[in-house]
Amino acid sequence: KPLSPELVEAASAVASFLPLNKKQTESELIAQLRRHEETTDKQKKGGTINIRNVISEMAIKRQSPAQRGVRISNRISLELDEDGQRIKPERLSPQSFDSRSLKVGRRLNIFTKASTETENALKTVSSPTIWDLEFAKEIAAITAQPPRNGFEEMIQWTKEGILWEFPIDNEAGMEDDAEFHEHIFLEKHLEDFPKQGPIRHFMELVICGLSKNPYLSVKQKIEHIEWFQKYFEEKKELLQEI
Amino acid sequence: MAARRLGASSWQQVVLLSRRCCLPGGRRERYRCSSSNTALGKTVENSEVTQEEIVLPRRKIWDKLAVLQTLASTVNRDPTAAHYMFQDDPFLMPRNAANSRLFSLSKESGRNAAKYIIKQFPQYFDKTFAEPNIPCLMPETLTPQIEGLSEEALKERIHLRRVKDSVDLFDQLVQAGTPVSLETTNSLLDLLCFYGDGESTPEKEDLEEPGVNASEQEAPKREFQRGSQPSGSRWRENNNAERIFKIMPERNAHSYCTMIRGMVKHGASAKAYDMYIGLLNERHKADVHTFNALITAVPYLKERFLERWELAKVFLNHMAQQEVQPNLLTFNALLKTLRRCGGVGRNMALLVIKEMEALDIEPSLATYDHLLFIFYRGADLCPSGIISEVLGDVGKRSFTPQDPDDANFFATAMQVCCDLKDIKLAYRLNKAMEKGDNWKFLDMDRLNAYWSKFFSLLCMMEQIDVVLKWYKEMSSSLFYPTPKNILDLLQALDAANHLEVIPSVWEDMKQLGFNRRQDLLEELLSLMSRERHPDEIQLAFAKCAEEIKAVHEQTRREQSLLEWTGSTLGHVALLFSRAGRTQEAWNMMERFQQISRIPTDQVMDEFLNCAKKTNCPDEAIKLVKLAASLGLPSSQRLKNRTEKEFELSEKQKKTLESIKSDSDSSDSDSDSDSDRD
Numbered sequence: 071k072p073l074s075p076e077l078v079e080a081a082s083a084v085a086s087f088l089p090l091n092k093k094q095t096e097s098e099l100i101a102q103l104r105r106h107e108e109t110t111d112k113q114k115k116g117g118t119i120n121i122r123n124v125i126s127e128m129a130i131k132r133q134s135p136a137q138r139g140v141r142i143s144n145r146i147s148l149e150l151d152e153d154g155q156r157i158k159p160e161r162l163s164p165q166s167f168d169s170r171s172l173k174v175g176r177r178l179n180i181f182t183k184a185s186t187e188t189e190n191a192l193k194t195v196s197s198p199t200i201w202d203l204e205f206a207k208e209i210a211a212i213t214a215q216p217p218r219n220g221f222e223e224m225i226q227w228t229k230e231g232i233l234w235e236f237p238i239d240n241e242a243g244m245e246d247d248a249e250f251h252e253h254i255f256l257e258k259h260l261e262d263f264p265k266q267g268p269i270r271h272f273m274e275l276v277i278c279g280l281s282k283n284p285y286l287s288v289k290q291k292i293e294h295i296e297w298f299q300k301y302f303e304e305k306k307e308l309l310q311e312i
Numbered sequence: 313m314a315a316r317r318l319g320a321s322s323w324q325q326v327v328l329l330s331r332r333c334c335l336p337g338g339r340r341e342r343y344r345c346s347s348s349n350t351a352l353g354k355t356v357e358n359s360e361v362t363q364e365e366i367v368l369p370r371r372k373i374w375d376k377l378a379v380l381q382t383l384a385s386t387v388n389r390d391p392t393a394a395h396y397m398f399q400d401d402p403f404l405m406p407r408n409a410a411n412s413r414l415f416s417l418s419k420e421s422g423r424n425a426a427k428y429i430i431k432q433f434p435q436y437f438d439k440t441f442a443e444p445n446i447p448c449l450m451p452e453t454l455t456p457q458i459e460g461l462s463e464e465a466l467k468e469r470i471h472l473r474r475v476k477d478s479v480d481l482f483d484q485l486v487q488a489g490t491p492v493s494l495e496t497t498n499s500l501l502d503l504l505c506f507y508g509d510g511e512s513t514p515e516k517e518d519l520e521e522p523g524v525n526a527s528e529q530e531a532p533k534r535e536f537q538r539g540s541q542p543s544g545s546r547w548r549e550n551n552n553a554e555r556i557f558k559i560m561p562e563r564n565a566h567s568y569c570t571m572i573r574g575m576v577k578h579g580a581s582a583k584a585y586d587m588y589i590g591l592l593n594e595r596h597k598a599d600v601h602t603f604n605a606l607i608t609a610v611p612y613l614k615e616r617f618l619e620r621w622e623l624a625k626v627f628l629n630h631m632a633q634q635e636v637q638p639n640l641l642t643f644n645a646l647l648k649t650l651r652r653c654g655g656v657g658r659n660m661a662l663l664v665i666k667e668m669e670a671l672d673i674e675p676s677l678a679t680y681d682h683l684l685f686i687f688y689r690g691a692d693l694c695p696s697g698i699i700s701e702v703l704g705d706v707g708k709r710s711f712t713p714q715d716p717d718d719a720n721f722f723a724t725a726m727q728v729c730c731d732l733k734d735i736k737l738a739y740r741l742n743k744a745m746e747k748g749d750n751w752k753f754l755d756m757d758r759l760n761a762y763w764s765k766f767f768s769l770l771c772m773m774e775q776i777d778v779v780l781k782w783y784k785e786m787s788s789s790l791f792y793p794t795p796k797n798i799l800d801l802l803q804a805l806d807a808a809n810h811l812e813v814i815p816s817v818w819e820d821m822k823q824l825g826f827n828r829r830q831d832l833l834e835e836l837l838s839l840m841s842r843e844r845h846p847d848e849i850q851l852a853f854a855k856c857a858e859e860i861k862a863v864h865e866q867t868r869r870e871q872s873l874l875e876w877t878g879s880t881l882g883h884v885a886l887l888f889s890r891a892g893r894t895q896e897a898w899n900m901m902e903r904f905q906q907i908s909r910i911p912t913d914q915v916m917d918e919f920l921n922c923a924k925k926t927n928c929p930d931e932a933i934k935l936v937k938l939a940a941s942l943g944l945p946s947s948q949r950l951k952n953r954t955e956k957e958f959e960l961s962e963k964q965k966k967t968l969e970s971i972k973s974d975s976d977s978s979d980s981d982s983d984s985d986s987d988r989d
Contacts, residue, residue, distance in 0.1 A: 170662055172683075172701045177666035180628045184637050200473075200502045201573065201601065212713040213752035216397045216416070221384035223396070225377055230448050235376040243444020 077103055248288040254281040259295045269302060391785045395756075408824045409760050409792040416756055461488060463496055470499050475511050478503060479552050486559070497556070498566045504553040505574025508546070547580035565596035572598070576605040581612035597634045600642060603627055607645040617653040621660060624649055640676055643668050644715050647682035651689075661686045677753060678717035680706060681724050688728045699728055703740045710748020722750075723758050726765045735773040738766055763791035771800035776808035787820070795826055802835050814840055815852045818859070827863050828874055836860075837883035844890060854891030857884045861900075878909035886915050889922035897922060898931050901938060913946050920953055929958040933967055940971050 078100060085096035198206075217223040227233040235242065256277045263273050276298065280291045302309070394405045398415060406412035430437055434451035442449075454472055458465040461484055469478040478500055485492055557563070557571055568591040575584035588606060591598055598606075606627050614620045624646060631638060646664055650657035661683060668675060680702045687698050703725070711718070722745055729738040745751055754762055763786055770779050783801065787793055793801070798821060805813055818836060821827050837860065840853045861884055864874045885900035897919055904911050916935060923932040932954045939947035954960075954968060 171697055172662065172665055172705075175662045175666050177670050178628070178663045179667070180625070180632050181638055181667065181671055182632075183671050199499070199570075200506050201570070204506065208716050209713045212716065212719050213749065215752050215755060216395070218389070218396050219384060219387045220396070221380050221387060225380045225384060228377060228380065231446055232449065236379065 073100065073103055073107065246287065252288050253291070256281055256291065256295070259292060262299055263302075273298065389789060391789045393789055395789075406792070407788075408826075409794065411825075412760075412792060413756065461485060461490070463490070463492055466492065466500070467496055470496070470503050473503065473507075475503060475507055475509075479556075482556065491561075494560075494562060494564060494567075497560055498564070498570065501553060501556060501567055501570050501574075504551075504556070505570045505577070508574060508578040509548060509551040509553060547575055547578040547583070563594075565591065565598065568594070568596060569599055569602040572602050573605045576609045579612075581609040584609055585613055592630075597636065598630075600631075600636050600639055603631050603636060603638075604641045604645045607642065607649055610649045611652045617656040620649060620653050621656050638671070638673075640668075640673050640679075640714055643673065644676065644678045644682065644717065647679060647686070648717070651682055651685050657686045675705070676714040676718055677706070677711050677721035678715035681717060681721040684721075684724050684728050688731065699725070699732070699737060703737060703744060706750075707740060707744035707747060711750055711753070713753070719753050719755065719758065722754055723762055726762050730765050730769050733769070733773065735769055738769055742766070760791045764794050764797055767791070767793065767797050768800045771797075771804040776804055776810050779804050780813070793820070793824060795829055795832055798824075798826060798832055799835055802832075802839060806839055811839060811845070812849045812852075815856050818856045822859075827860075828871070830874070830877075833860060833863075833880060834877070837880055837887075841883040841886045841890075850887075850890050854887050854893060857887040858896070860884060861896075876903060876907050878904075878907070878911075881907065881909065882911055882915045885911065886918050889915075889918040892922055892926055894922050894926045894928050894931050898934065901935065904938075905942070910942055910944065916946065916950060920950065920957075924957050929954070929960050929964055932958055933960075933964055933971070936968065937971050 081099040081103065082096050084099060085092045088095050217226055224233055228235060260270070260273055260277065264270055273295075276295070280286070280294060283291070286294070393399065395412070397419060398405050398412070404415065406415050430449075430451045431454075434453075437451050440450065456465065456468050456472060456474070456477070458468050461481070463485070466478060466481045466485065469481055482492065482497075482500055553571065553574060557567065560567065568587060572584045572587045572591070575581070575587060584606065588598070588602075607624055610620050610624050610627075614623050628638075628646070631642075643664055647661060650661055650664070653660075665675070665679075665683070668679070683702060684699060706721075706725075713719075722741070725741050726738065729735075729741060745754070767782065767786065770782055779801070783793075798817065801817060802814070805811060805817070814836065818827075821832060821836075826832050837857070840856065844850070845853070860880075864876055864880075881900055881903055885897050888894075888897035888900060901911060901915075901919060916939060919935055920932055923929070923935070936947060936951050936954055939950050951968065951971065958964075960968065
């Protein structure tokens with residue numbers, strides 16, 4: 071389609087006006103005009119627009135996440151917002167699959183992972199407060215279900231200390247630092263006593279009785295013997311006379 | 313001769329034997345032939361092991377519970393028995409959900425009553441019979457030992473959690489001028505803030521569990537959930553905590569933190585925020601628990617969703633600035649706040665999850681619970697893959713409790729599965745629950761609700777044989793069907809055309825105590841009477857109908873008489889008729905007038921059929937009379953049928969005729985009316 075004659079005339083007039091290469095200017099102007107015509111025709115006919123050209127010129131506007139969130143939430147939220155925001159009708163069709171996933175996505179980027187050294191340094195040792203104790207109790211109560219069978223009941227009782235621990239340890243609950251031989255073989259405490267005579271005889275009987283006594287501790291037995299020793303020491307003079 | 317030879321031969325044998333023993337290692341000393349057999353045995357053994365090292369196996373130390381735990385793992389659930397805690401007397405086994413809750417509460421109540429007695433009267437429990445002593449069954453000494461006005465006495469009272477005594481003692485100390493250390497004051501503040509100025513163990517407990525008869529409670533009960541505090545106490549203005557806080561000569565970060573936590577716990581969120589500003593002004597650093605409390609208080613501080621999120625982010629940024637590391641509870645609190653932020657919550661929740669992942673914090677069940685609530689609550693359920701991923705994560709491992717909200721997860725998840733009507737998700741959820749210790753997160757109430765919802769979903773979505781299999785396995789041992797479950801089951805049976813199972817469902821209904829529920833009875837009767845069935849089934853249906861009739865007639869004390877409705881009466885009459893029980897059917901028909909209802913045509917036709925089959929023309933005539941007296945339009949038709957189909961005696965014919973005249977006159981009246989019009 072040829073350009074209109076007025077345009078051509080105008081172009082040549084401009085070209086003659088400009089001091090530079092007249093011919094070149096004129097041809098450039100006319101070429102440009104022609105390009106305009108072509109583009110107009112194309113777009114009139116609804117021809118393809120080069121998207122790439124369009125987009126490359128566009129600058130990406132950065133939105134704050136909050137604004138973006140609000141926009142999306144206004145688009146998606148259906149329920150009556152309790153805080154009085156505009157109630158937008160649902161635009162997204164219910165069949166559309168929400169492609170959000172736990173695995174992909176951005177993070178908040180507020181915190182940074184502490185290295186283990188800083189973690190240890192930050193941990194201050196303090197005795198648990200009432201808050202900690204009660205929280206621990208509450209947590210333990212979540213999974214404290216009643217026992218489902220007799221064995222679980224026995225487990226619970228063993229933990230509470232009501233049931234004996236199997237295999238039975240017949241020294242359970244007894245705090246005794248001494249071994250059994252220290253209870254029974256007590257002759258070594260009789261070294262200070264005379265080797266013969268009625269006192270020795272008497273003390274051997276005492277030791278025999280003590281060794282059979284399960285109720286006294288070793289210390290108490292030794293104390294017992296020492297008491298006798300002190301007693302006989304005091305009465306030594308009396309006995310010597312006899 | 314023989315004896316000598318024998319003797320010789322035996323002697324030779326002995327020589328041979330000894331020689332054989334000496335042969336292998338005659339040189340070595342060990343193989344010295346000795347007469348004693350035991351020595352021989354020992355030397356032979358030793359020769360074999362000289363070449364190898366004897367490695368004694370290390371003695372295994374078993375945990376005291378190992379054997380019991382192994383034994384417990386061999387026992388599975390018995391599908392025919394109730395829960396173990398009810399196995400005492402078969403009469404006392406609970407039959408439905410309400411009873412099971414009542415019984416378990418009463419069991420706990422008994423234990424609490426015993427503890428109360430031991431606590432109140434320790435003088436009767438001073439002898440220790442058990443060896444070794446069992447401290448948990450003995451009374452505790454909770455009376456303070458230290459007397460006098462000293463910090464030690466105050467510390468002891470704080471330790472024993474005697475709130476009022478501690479406050480009084482503190483006031484006395486302050487008045488006397490004795491300085492109280494910061495640490496002790498802080499622990500006093502801890503005590504006060506935790507209990508919100510109430511006592512730790514209230515004197516009079518009027519806490520009533522719902523549904524428990526007041527007359528059954530003899531001893532004052534504690535709450536059923538151990539360790540939970542009554543959260544109804546609110547933060548009073550200028551209570552002891554605030555007062556003591558104000559008069560403290562010096563405060564540190566701990567004082568502020570405990571005040572903030574107390575205020576948030578007892579509902580004074582605005583004050584907590586002001587206290588936090590005070591903390592910042594003093595240039596203190598809050599700890600992670602305080603921040604968690606503040607984040608939970610956000611929904612009470614702001615109304616609009618965006619503002620809530622912004623405030624929460626402010627707190628998070630402060631945490632980062634003060635170099636306080638967030639923990640699992642921080643993020644759970646954040647998600648809990650996002651639950652109340654509508655659409656903003658949905659967008660931000662996933663970012664929170666990714667943040668947790670970046671900090672290597674493993675989510676707990678509460679995290680997933682909040683997630684499911686955020687994404688699946690409300691009407692706009694866009695199908696998303698979130699629940700599938702959540703189930704995948706949960707099913708992978710066995711969880712330990714870390715957050716009080718962990719217990720809600722399974723109930724929420726099952727609710728979501730029901731809303732989505734997805735049975736496969738429900739199966740996956742069940743598998744996740746059976747993994748490891750996850751089952752422990754469901755207590756009695758939640759367990760019942762969980763399985764009840766699952767069963768409803770099953771009835772909706774699965775084949776009838778699968779439904780019945782589950783029903784047989786689960787009912788009474790794992791959960792007690794609710795009325796809704798029974799309705800769903802009936803509908804499923806109807807859809808699968810399996811109505812012959814209905815009599816057994818009726819048996820279960822009786823056991824569950826639902827035999828007086830009007831809605832269930834209606835459904836049951838209508839299903840049974842809709843179509844004609846083969847004879848045995850019809851007889852079974854009639855038996856059910858008879859029992860339902862008995863239910864309507866009996867009154868026990870405290871129970872009102874169950875009323876007949878038109879439809880139930882009609883159904884029962886129909887069922888009797890179909891089974892050929894004419895007399896009983898007639899009984900039913902007579903009651904229609906009592907409740908001023910009219911039987912339907914179908915009922916009357918069936919009755920006539922029955923009368924014909926059982927050859928009771930008298931009943932037929934009575935029916936016609938009834939219809940005529942009620943002025944029903946079908947009475948003419950019934951009369952014709954009676955005339956045609958029955959063999960009537962003269963007397964009967966005459967009675968029938970007389971009825972005719974009644975209906976005729978009424979007809980003529982109506983005719984004349986219509987003529988006039």
